[in-house]
Amino acid sequence: MTSVTAPEVRLSTGALGAQIHGIDLNTLTDDEFHLIHDRLLRHQVIFLAGQENLTPEAHIAFGRRFGEVELHPYLPRLDGHPEIVIIDSEDGAKVDVWHTDMTFHQSPPIASILHLIKVPSPGGDTMWTNQCLVYESLSQPLRDLLDGLTAIHTIRVGNEYSSRAEHPVVRVHPETGRRSLYVNRLFTSHIPQLTRHESDALLEYLFRFSEGPQFSCRYHWRAGDVAMWDNRVTMHYAVNDYSEPRRGQRITILGDEPTGNPPRWEHYVAPPGQRYWPDSVNAVEGY
Numbered sequence: 001m002t003s004v005t006a007p008e009v010r011l012s013t014g015a016l017g018a019q020i021h022g023i024d025l026n027t028l029t030d031d032e033f034h035l036i037h038d039r040l041l042r043h044q045v046i047f048l049a050g051q052e053n054l055t056p057e058a059h060i061a062f063g064r065r066f067g068e069v070e071l072h073p074y075l076p077r078l079d080g081h082p083e084i085v086i087i088d089s090e091d092g093a094k095v096d097v098w099h100t101d102m103t104f105h106q107s108p109p110i111a112s113i114l115h116l117i118k119v120p121s122p123g124g125d126t127m128w129t130n131q132c133l134v135y136e137s138l139s140q141p142l143r144d145l146l147d148g149l150t151a152i153h154t155i156r157v158g159n160e161y162s163s164r165a166e167h168p169v170v171r172v173h174p175e176t177g178r179r180s181l182y183v184n185r186l187f188t189s190h191i192p193q194l195t196r197h198e199s200d201a202l203l204e205y206l207f208r209f210s211e212g213p214q215f216s217c218r219y220h221w222r223a224g225d226v227a228m229w230d231n232r233v234t235m236h237y238a239v240n241d242y243s244e245p246r247r248g249q250r251i252t253i254l255g256d257e258p259t260g261n262p263p264r265w266e267h268y269v270a271p272p273g274q275r276y277w278p279d280s281v282n283a284v285e286g287y
Contacts, residue, residue, distance in 0.1 A: 007035060011043070016130035016234070017217035018043040025051055025226065026058045033065055036228070040111070041176055045128045045217065045229040045236075052224030054115055056081040056249070063113050063251040070109065070252040078249060087114065089124075089246040096240035098129070098211050099186035101231050103153040104163040107255040113228045116248040119221045123242030126227065127218045129235045131180035134210040135170060138181075146170050146181070148264030151203075152189045166192070168260025173232055180233040181210055182258060192267040210235065231255070 007022040018039050023032050025048065040046050060083045063069045069083045076091070078084040102108045135143065149169040155162055169191065171182035185207045191199040218239075219227060229236060232255075 007032060009035075009039060012045075012047070012219070013217040015133055015215050015217060016044040016128060017047070017219070018045075019047045019049065021049065023048060025054050025062050028058070028062060028065075033062075037066070040228060040230055044130055044132075044234045045219075045227060047219055048226040048228075049222065050224060051115060051226045054224070054226065056084055059084060059113065059115060059249065059251055063253055066111055066253045068254045070254050083251055085250045085252070087246075087248040087250050089120075089242075094240045095186075095238050097186045098184060098207070098235045098237045100131075100182070100184045100235050101252070102255075103167065103182070103184060103187045104155040104165055105255070106165045107257045108165075109231050109252045109255045111228060111231050111253045113226065113251045113253075114248050115226045115250070116221045116223060116246070118245055118247040119223050120242035120244035120246050123239065123244075124246045125218050125220050125239045125241075127216050127237045127239065128229055129210055129215045131182065131210060131215075131233050131235060132173075132178045134212075134215050135179050135181045137215075138209070143170070146206075147179075147261045149191050149193050150263050151183050151191050153187045154189045155187060167258040168263075170260050171232060171258045172260050174256060174259070178233070179260070181206060182260070183207070183210075184235050185211075193263060193265040195268055195270075232258070 005022055007020055010019045010021070011017065012019060020036065020039060023036070036046060056078060060069060060081065063083070071082050076086045076088070078086060100108070101112060138146070146169045150166050151169050152164065152166055154164045167182055169181070169183055170179050172179055183203060183206055188203060190196065191202060194202065
């Protein structure tokens with residue numbers, strides 16, 4: 001009789017992250033999937049080492065267990081598998097800014113599954129933060145204020161804004177019910193209930209606070225590793241400290257609309273003769 005070894009779970013840090021050993025995604029069972037799903041909700045990001053032989057079909061099937069898989073219209077995709085985006089540092093895929101993926105959409109993705117095929121030596125780590133822990137570490141008066149605000153998220157291509165969305169500053173996770181801070185340095189433009197100077201000052205504080213090491217984990221990749229993160233409650237940062245190629249294949253799971261408390265105030269309206277936006281680009285856009 002052949003013995004079956006149960007998967008082993010090891011926590012990465014006290015803030016977030018868990019490594020799961022003993023699972024082959026090519027032969028994923030329902031019980032193994034339920035373990036991964038449970039640990040993703042508990043720890044926000046999970047790591048599955050030793051997936052060197054992961055096939056594109058198994059990668060896609062794993063993603064589809066969580067929801068509809070994105071077909072990205074712009075990024076390069078794996079031949080024959082449009083669900084899989086190619087992430088290649090040689091083609092500029094280095095995002096060394098703390099961010100949450102695609103918050104400029106009305107329904108941002110709920111999760112990403114990244115399989116690294118080639119890694120530099122040394123360097124190329126990725127960092128994540130636990131935005132639930134960030135929110136819970138703020139003082140009660142500040143949490144009360146943030147619970148009543150929204151934020152505008154945008155992406156600009158050249159001089160054109162191609163997408164814009166308004167989301168609660170504090171998001172409620174649809175599965176766990178936990179609250180998390182939901183702003184990020186790359187895509188969050190401003191808090192429309194505040195003046196521009198108030199918005200800039202508050203957002204800068206929140207960005208810096210949430211990027212603190214006490215809220216983070218850092219993962220050192222090996223070729224074949226898979227990471228999956230809950231995009232609803234994390235930010236991430238790709239450390240740009242390498243010159244050798246770094247290549248991977250990523251699947252993104254389409255999202256749900258962020259929900260939280262309704263805003264307690266209307267959008268700020270500047271008095272007559274006073275322009276809300278001091279810089280010309282945002283003034284032209286007319287938020």
